[in-house]
Amino acid sequence: MSELVGNLLVAQSGGPTSVINASLAGVIQEAGRHECIEEIYGGANGIFGILNEELIDINDERARTIEGLRHTPAAALGTCRYKIDFKKKPEKAAQDMDRLFEVFQAHNIRYFAYIGGNDSQDTSHKIHEEARKRGYELRVIGVPKTIDNDLPHTDNCPGYGSVIKYNATTVMEVGFDVGSMATDDGSCCIIEVMGRSAGWIAAGTVLAKRGNPANPPHIILLPELPFEPEKFLAKVKETVAAYKYCVVVVGEGIKDTAGQEVGADKTRLDSFGHPVLAGAAEELKELVQGKLKTKTRTVLLGYTQRAAAHCASLTDANNAFATGEAAVRAAIAGESGYMVKIVREIQPDGTVKWSTGLQPLADIANVEHFIPREWISEDGYMPNEKFVAYAQPLIEGEVRYPIESGLPKYVVLEKTRVEKKLPPRVA
Amino acid sequence: MSELVGNLLVAQSGGPTSVINASLAGVIQEAGRHECIEEIYGGANGIFGILNEELIDINDERARTIEGLRHTPAAALGTCRYKIDFKKKPEKAAQDMDRLFEVFQAHNIRYFAYIGGNDSQDTSHKIHEEARKRGYELRVIGVPKTIDNDLPHTDNCPGYGSVIKYNATTVMEVGFDVGSMATDDGSCCIIEVMGRSAGWIAAGTVLAKRGNPANPPHIILLPELPFEPEKFLAKVKETVAAYKYCVVVVGEGIKDTAGQEVGADKTRLDSFGHPVLAGAAEELKELVQGKLKTKTRTVLLGYTQRAAAHCASLTDANNAFATGEAAVRAAIAGESGYMVKIVREIQPDGTVKWSTGLQPLADIANVEHFIPREWISEDGYMPNEKFVAYAQPLIEGEVRYPIESGLPKYVVLEKTRVEKKLPPRVA
Numbered sequence: 001m002s003e004l005v006g007n008l009l010v011a012q013s014g015g016p017t018s019v020i021n022a023s024l025a026g027v028i029q030e031a032g033r034h035e036c037i038e039e040i041y042g043g044a045n046g047i048f049g050i051l052n053e054e055l056i057d058i059n060d061e062r063a064r065t066i067e068g069l070r071h072t073p074a075a076a077l078g079t080c081r082y083k084i085d086f087k088k089k090p091e092k093a094a095q096d097m098d099r100l101f102e103v104f105q106a107h108n109i110r111y112f113a114y115i116g117g118n119d120s121q122d123t124s125h126k127i128h129e130e131a132r133k134r135g136y137e138l139r140v141i142g143v144p145k146t147i148d149n150d151l152p153h154t155d156n157c158p159g160y161g162s163v164i165k166y167n168a169t170t171v172m173e174v175g176f177d178v179g180s181m182a183t184d185d186g187s188c189c190i191i192e193v194m195g196r197s198a199g200w201i202a203a204g205t206v207l208a209k210r211g212n213p214a215n216p217p218h219i220i221l222l223p224e225l226p227f228e229p230e231k232f233l234a235k236v237k238e239t240v241a242a243y244k245y246c247v248v249v250v251g252e253g254i255k256d257t258a259g260q261e262v263g264a265d266k267t268r269l270d271s272f273g274h275p276v277l278a279g280a281a282e283e284l285k286e287l288v289q290g291k292l293k294t295k296t297r298t299v300l301l302g303y304t305q306r307a308a309a310h311c312a313s314l315t316d317a318n319n320a321f322a323t324g325e326a327a328v329r330a331a332i333a334g335e336s337g338y339m340v341k342i343v344r345e346i347q348p349d350g351t352v353k354w355s356t357g358l359q360p361l362a363d364i365a366n367v368e369h370f371i372p373r374e375w376i377s378e379d380g381y382m383p384n385e386k387f388v389a390y391a392q393p394l395i396e397g398e399v400r401y402p403i404e405s406g407l408p409k410y411v412v413l414e415k416t417r418v419e420k421k422l423p424p425r426v427a
Numbered sequence: 428m429s430e431l432v433g434n435l436l437v438a439q440s441g442g443p444t445s446v447i448n449a450s451l452a453g454v455i456q457e458a459g460r461h462e463c464i465e466e467i468y469g470g471a472n473g474i475f476g477i478l479n480e481e482l483i484d485i486n487d488e489r490a491r492t493i494e495g496l497r498h499t500p501a502a503a504l505g506t507c508r509y510k511i512d513f514k515k516k517p518e519k520a521a522q523d524m525d526r527l528f529e530v531f532q533a534h535n536i537r538y539f540a541y542i543g544g545n546d547s548q549d550t551s552h553k554i555h556e557e558a559r560k561r562g563y564e565l566r567v568i569g570v571p572k573t574i575d576n577d578l579p580h581t582d583n584c585p586g587y588g589s590v591i592k593y594n595a596t597t598v599m600e601v602g603f604d605v606g607s608m609a610t611d612d613g614s615c616c617i618i619e620v621m622g623r624s625a626g627w628i629a630a631g632t633v634l635a636k637r638g639n640p641a642n643p644p645h646i647i648l649l650p651e652l653p654f655e656p657e658k659f660l661a662k663v664k665e666t667v668a669a670y671k672y673c674v675v676v677v678g679e680g681i682k683d684t685a686g687q688e689v690g691a692d693k694t695r696l697d698s699f700g701h702p703v704l705a706g707a708a709e710e711l712k713e714l715v716q717g718k719l720k721t722k723t724r725t726v727l728l729g730y731t732q733r734a735a736a737h738c739a740s741l742t743d744a745n746n747a748f749a750t751g752e753a754a755v756r757a758a759i760a761g762e763s764g765y766m767v768k769i770v771r772e773i774q775p776d777g778t779v780k781w782s783t784g785l786q787p788l789a790d791i792a793n794v795e796h797f798i799p800r801e802w803i804s805e806d807g808y809m810p811n812e813k814f815v816a817y818a819q820p821l822i823e824g825e826v827r828y829p830i831e832s833g834l835p836k837y838v839v840l841e842k843t844r845v846e847k848k849l850p851p852r853v854a
Contacts, residue, residue: 016604045610074603080610169834173734176501176837177443183472183507189730207834282709299729303616307600310738313833395833406740406822407596407634410603 004137005036006110008328010058011043011050012075012145013082013116013123017159018166018312019320020115020145021069021076026324027113027143028058028066034332037111041418045078046116047123051096052425053103055418068411070321071401073309076413083119084126097130099425104138106421111139113327117146117157118366121339125361128337139331142339142361143323147306149200152369153359154341158323159306161316161394164204166308167193167249167301168395172208174299175216175247182244188236188288188296190248191217192281194305199224199371201305202251203383204391211388216247221280223253224370225380227262232284233291235381240294250280310408314397319354326356339364344393352393431564432463433537435755437485438470438477439502439572440509440543440550444586445593445739446747447542447572448496448503453751454540454570455485455493461759464538468845472505473543474550478523479852480530482845495838497748498828500736503840510546511553524557526852531565533848538566540754544573544584545793548766552788555764566758569766569788570750574733576627579796580786581768585750586733588743588821591631593735594620594676594728595822599635601726602643602674609671615663615715615723617675618644619708621732626651626798628732629678630810631818638815643674648707650680651797652807654689659711660718662808667721677707737835741824746781753783766791771820779820 010027012020024042031037042056043049056077058066069076084100086093103109114124124142131138144151149160171191178189195201199222209215218239221227239246254262263283281298288296323340330338338358345353375387383391402409437454439447451469458464469483470476483504485493496503511527513520530536541551551569558565571578576587598618605616622628626649636642645666648654666673681689690710708725715723750767757765765785772780802814810818829836 012607016607048610072603073600075607078607078609080608165833169737170731170735172834172837173500173736174730176499177730177734180439180443180501180503180505181507182505183475207832210832210834279709297729298727299731300725300727301731302724302726303601303604304597304726304728307604308597309600310596392832397833398830403825405634405637405819406592406824407599407637410599 003036004110004139005038006108007039007041008037008111008113009041009043009050009055009109010113011046011115012077012079013046013114013120014079014146015306016074016079017145017147017306018073018162018309019158019317021072021074022317022320023115023143023145023158023324024076025066025069026321027328030325030328034328036332041107041109042077044415046080046082047084048080048082049078050103051099053420053422055107056413057416057418060416061413065411065413070317071309071312071399072410073307076411084123086126100127101130101134101136102422104136107418110137111328111331113141113143113324113331115143115145115324117148118151118368121151121361122365124339125337125365128361139334139336141327141331141335142364143327144339144341147201148195148198150198150368150370151364152367153363155344156342156394158316158320158342160200161313161319162308163201163305164207164391165313165316165395166311167201167205167305168207169311170301171205171217171247171249175208178245178247179216184244186240186244186294188240188246188248188294189299190250190281190284190296191299191301192250192252192279193301195223195251195253197223197253198368199251202249203371203387205249206383206388207391207395214243217249218243218246219248219381220383221248221250221254222371222376222380223251223255225376226257227254228257229287233287236288236294237292248284250284252280254280309399309401309410312399313395314399315354315394317399322354322356330358337361430463431537431566432465433535434466434468435464435538435540436468436470436477436482436536437540438473438542439504439506440473440541440547441506441573442733443501443506444572444574444733445500445589445736446585446744448499448501449744449747450542450570450572450585450751451503452493452496453748454755457752457755461755463759468534468536469504471842473507473509474511475507475509476505477530478526480847480849482534483840484843484845487843488840492838492840497744498736498739498826499837500734503838511550513553527554528557528561528563529849531563534845537564538755538758540568540570540751540758542570542572542751544575545578545795548578548788549792551766552764552792555788566761566763568754568758568762569791570754571766571768574628575622575625577625577795577797578791579794580790582771583769583821585743585747587627588740588746589735590628590732591634591818592740592743592822593738594628594632594732595634596738597728598632598644598674598676602635605672605674606643611671613667613671613721615667615673615675615721616726617677617708617711617715617723618726618728619677619679619706620728622650622678622680624650624680625795626678629676630798630814632676633810633815634818634822641670644676645670645673646675646808647810648675648677648681649798649803649807650678650682652803653684654681655684656714660714662806663715663721664719675711677711679707681707736826736828736837739826740822741826742781742821744826749781749783757785764788
């Protein structure tokens with residue numbers, strides 16, 4: 001392998017997480033150790049910003065700020081949901097690719113690290129192939145990121161451990177609250193969490209039980225299994241009879257037996273003629289209150305769960321950082337067209353040793369990874385001990401962060417722009 | 428004042444908070460220091476449990492557990508929403524009062540500390556008056572508790588500092604997240620918080636701005652001021668134009684100019700014929716998406732905010748503990764018919780010195796305390812520097828808590844029951 005001298009470009013894509021900036025810090029700090037990398041640039045708002053030649057001069061940032069990225073939530077470079085879509089818009093995609101390589105060439109980009117989920121790994125894969133085709137020497141490495149934990153081949157996805165640590169903490173706390181109010185009247189609390197069509201995030205709240213069946217959550221509704229209202233209501237009734245209250249966690253993407261999303265009621269239109277999306281938790285609340293006459297409250301965690309860096313997992317943050325470092329080391333070693341994956345090795349004493357590996361991007365792009373059926377209880381309402389053994393190590397350890405005036409002190413990049421060398425993009 | 432020898436009964440009432448157990452610990456630990464208090468009993472589920480003679484033997488609990496109450500959320504004794512209502516149900520109320528004094532007499536209760544909000548202070552007041560009338564020697568002290576911060580005469584209510592510390596942290600984190608995704612398309616995020624008809628909780632999220640007008644939250648909707656849709660939409664539009672995104676915090680109890688709660692749409696019925704309560708945030712989302720075509724997401728924090736002991740304010744927890752201690756000291760000193768209040772004294776160096784005082788329960792019961800208009804910006808969408816000066820000291824300091832398997836380790840009382848001496852209550 002010959003040494004490739006040039007600049008490195010790193011960018012972030014898709015929904016942010018508590019630890020996506022830890023991966024960014026890993027890329028930047030590792031890149032700083034290698035002389036063949038001359039400049040480190042960040043793409044502002046992912047591919048979208050790169051297409052507009054919006055590059056951030058990372059070497060202009062303070063070292064203290066880069067270190068602070070290890071405990072700062074959200075995407076410090078900015079992120080996007082832009083997709084280079086060769087299937088649906090082949091002409092536009094070809095144009096975008098031309099423009100991308102113009103930008104790469106103009107700024108002598110030879111290393112490209114893209115931090116993101118399924119779509120972003122697909123984009124990285126396409127850029128890697130395109131570089132080969134064009135004979136442009138570029139080393140492309142994908143860095144995994146998604147709270148949904150649905151990337152294949154990696155043990156887990158950076159962001160996931162932190163979201164379930166925060167959600168399990170929250171469900172445990174809400175459980176204490178609702179339990180302390182429980183009287184013979186009975187009550188129900190329904191907490192909706194993210195995860196799209198994968199149930200990993202919902203499943204992770206099982207850790208709040210700490211091994212005690214009486215502890216909340218009492219029911220976890222996973223999108224992997226069809227939602228059956230009568231069976232669910234019977235389970236709520238049984239739980240309220242046993243404990244006087246019932247805490248339900250529901251993954252936002254649950255579907256009924258016909259494959260329709262629960263909470264997306266297309267028969268009810270708002271004043272502007274759009275279908276009212278009540279959300280799964282609200283829909284279930286109506287069901288429980290209506291059929292069982294049990295007082296029900298809902299919680300919709302939304303963005304809070306993926307941004308809750310004040311409750312991030314140190315294991316997750318360290319793995320996120322390590323994937324960023326590993327991406328740069330792989331590229332320096334001459335690799336391209338891979339995603340860094342997290343590897344778990346259980347030690348003789350039962351603790352986990354984490355390391356990283358490489359997986360061809362071709363194996364990753366657009367493949368979704370779901371919870372195996374054998375990790376879920378027979379009745380479908382609770383992940384079992386196999387899932388717990390998998391998830392428990394991911395929430396170990398706490399990320400420490402500075403506090404100012406009673407609030408976490410997160411960092412913000414200066415984002416000095418690199419001088420543009422190209423005419424504006426023709427969109 | 429003659430020494431009064433007998434037993435102490437402490438109970439918790441209404442919605443729990445992150446620090447209501449710190450007040451309980453204060454009561455218990457202070458009571459343990461006085462020989463005239465022979466036994467310490469806890470009422471299970473507040474007045475409701477006391478009526479059923481459900482008393483918990485606190486001296487049977489481990490000292491370690493009592494200490495752990497200082498960082499444990501929810502009501503460790505159990506709580507209730509039971510009200511002795513002399514106005515609406517005078518006969519039932521008189522019956523309840525008779526039964527209460529039967530229980531007091533049977534267990535030689537001479538000290539009664541009731542930890543709660545407006546309703547509970549009213550109950551304490553009635554019990555105090557009733558004892559005088561009956562010539563039963565009893566010292567009744569109310570301990571303040573409510574996240575809503577709407578009790579009068581006290582500087583603040585234990586529970587409030589912690590809820591706004593957690594909510595400000597959360598709004599800041601969500602702000603980082605939404606801001607990092609902002610592109611020219613613009614986006615909006617609406618976060619609904621508790622507080623009923625008072626805006627104290629919503630207002631507290633102003634601390635997330637850390638003095639920078641560009642920082643979220645950009646708009647805070649307070650129930651103290653009528654909601655005007657057109658004016659609100661103009662403000663959202665202006666914010667999105669300036670920053671590409673807009674974070675809105677809305678107090679659950681906001682009302683329109685006709686005094687109707689926003690989100691309680693009585694014209695839309697669910698499948699069981701009940702009005703659909705979309706909630707304020709969902710209603711505003713429909714409005715923003717419908718009228719401005721701006722992509723909008725919602726967060727409904729619900730019970731999470733009042734249970735989030737993992738992010739509790741040390742100032743708040745210490746004040747909560749101090750009010751518990753002060754209640755017992757006042758009762759020992761011969762006082763009855765008072766609520767402990769928190770007193771703020773600003774030191775020459777600008778720091779705050781906290782202490783407690785006593786206020787007659789007659790001044791407290793059923794009075795609601797709202798945010799002064801002069802603490803809110805002219806346009807009504809942001810608490811001003813006067814509010815910030817008030818709220819900032821309340822979130823200072825972090826409650827430390829033990830961690831086990833990556834989650835906070837909260838305590839649970841054993842709740843050994845005191846032997847019953849009376850026939851069952853005739854309800």
